[in-house]
Amino acid sequence: MTAATDPDEERLARVFLARVVEPGDEAGGQWVRERGAAEVARRLRDGGEPLPGVTARKWAGLLARAARAEPERDLAVARDAGVRFVCPGDVEWPRPLDDLGDARPLGLWVRGGPSLRMWALRSVAVVGARACTEYGAHMALTLAAGLAERGWVVVSGGAYGVDGAAHRGALGAGGATVAVLACGVDRPYPRGHTELIGRIAAQGLVVGELPPGDHPTPSRFVQRNRVIAALTRGTVVVEAAHRSGSLVTARAALRLGRHTMGVPGPATSALSAGVHELLRQEAVLVTDAAEVIELVGDMGELAPERHGPVLPRDLLHAGARRVLAALPGHRAAAADEIAREAWTTPDDAIARLYELRALGYVERHGDGWKLTRQAMLSVRGGRHPC
């Protein structure tokens, strides 16, 4: 039902809607899917009849928010803070998030150099209790370091306890890490992690659904967890009490068909009780990074050992990463077109393309270039992509 729309208008409408609709709101997601973001934004700005599936009271609340929304200003504030807006249709959009259906984020605010889409392909979430034990912090740090050393991206929520230890483990190993926040990415939360989140943005990525300046709420924490689960190939819970928020992430991962793992602890520890509950259901017990990779890296013909590294951040220069990100997902493109998209010269793009071919990322296709079958498969399919 979506009318042909101006991509720039759609994009601006998504920025507008991100200010109006709460993360994970499936009614809003359905409107956007059926009518397009620009049309939904118009309806909210013009204040006409309520859209379907929403109470009069909720509609009034949305209209009040819509009246205050300033998407151009949000984009400008973000730009000044080194933050970009990535939304469905963009080259950098991580396709695994599409598995969330109508709960898919309208877009993500992204702080940091690397391509979120590429990093998501080879990422694992390491999450757990804020008030973790020394043992939990040790395990999170060690696991994350091991994953990072083997070229995997460690995704977590930037919180105290297990999350912080996971980010620090990855950073300490000189590896890749992504913090998914429940607030504006220009507004680090918790405050005590301002320095840590700054380092993550410098060495990796800080992302979130909330527009600049927005603050976290309990429901935003819960909704943030679905993004962590969907973005990654699997979720490891390190420590969690019964009814812990990390179990929300784990259950979301299970629902999405992602690998769901738990680190065991003493049966006498209340902070392992939630993990053990999970392990008695569908999660797989893991005790080190190798066991995690054995599971999430189980890609058959796509195994990185046999086809070259899928996302070896340390092997790809920024220029090559830009060229890789500029390749369209589903068709071949000429080197000229790729060069334009990657903001480089055709000669440079061609040099990078040959480099990427050597690494197994791209192949020649007539006169053009395209992602390899492995990379193609990696951005399609029900289960989490490659």
Added chain:
Amino acid sequence: MTAATDPDEERLARVFLARVVEPGDEAGGQWVRERGAAEVARRLRDGGEPLPGVTARKWAGLLARAARAEPERDLAVARDAGVRFVCPGDVEWPRPLDDLGDARPLGLWVRGGPSLRMWALRSVAVVGARACTEYGAHMALTLAAGLAERGWVVVSGGAYGVDGAAHRGALGAGGATVAVLACGVDRPYPRGHTELIGRIAAQGLVVGELPPGDHPTPSRFVQRNRVIAALTRGTVVVEAAHRSGSLVTARAALRLGRHTMGVPGPATSALSAGVHELLRQEAVLVTDAAEVIELVGDMGELAPERHGPVLPRDLLHAGARRVLAALPGHRAAAADEIAREAWTTPDDAIARLYELRALGYVERHGDGWKLTRQAMLSVRGGRHPC
């Protein structure tokens, strides 16, 4: 192929063979199955042609042992030590051991009052490392106490570490426990557990395949583990390093279709590494007695909550237990016959039978009495009975 044989001769032949053939010897088990114990014993005594599947050297070894065997003396020594010999065909023989096929014990030497067959119906093995940690000892003790308090029989190997803690937990709860030894049951091993094994014999059962006076060997420990696995409804491994003997028990339990469980511990503990390995395969993670019972007690219509307790040792007086043990497994019997088997008067037997009927163990059948369907099922079937 078994010729009609004198039960007493068969029984004495099994005592003889238990002195000659090593535990778990499948060639020996096959001979007995195909020819009967008496015939195999004759062949070994007379020293004729080797039986099939055995080297000349092994045959010579068996003949040498046979020449020294004195089964009547073994029975007399056992009797003086309060030890009885229970073998297939006996009322007290635990049918689950038949699942071992040709590796089935020739018989078991049993020390202690209760019926081994009845106790096995509602038993769980709790096993683990000899050199366990404080944590492992704590978990074994707590689990065993919880199982015993809920009317379950705790089976273990009488060793230092986890085994000892499991026996002590059951004894401390005033519950039922069985030690399965890898040596003669009149010869406690390890020596440091002489007092403990004495208490087990007084309050529960001490059993083993080896004839009086025999000593343990490494292979006898391994073979002992198959008896623990087969006898019980499930095996819980509390702590075990990689390549630990308790993993042998757990794998035997898996092969036999028994429930196999593991208690998690810190991922950093070498003494939990073997358990975690098991939990990554087919074993179920358990953290307390309730979780163990949830698994092994999953009997559908046979659930003790709905049909009366299956083996509430504390509810059955010794007299009732003897009457219960005297009922034949597959047919009805008259009260007179049962009284004779139970060494009591017909009047007393009838009183006990009504008591057992109230508890759901037995039912009237014409003029006779028989085990209830639940109890009948309990001594048949591929998976562990009851």
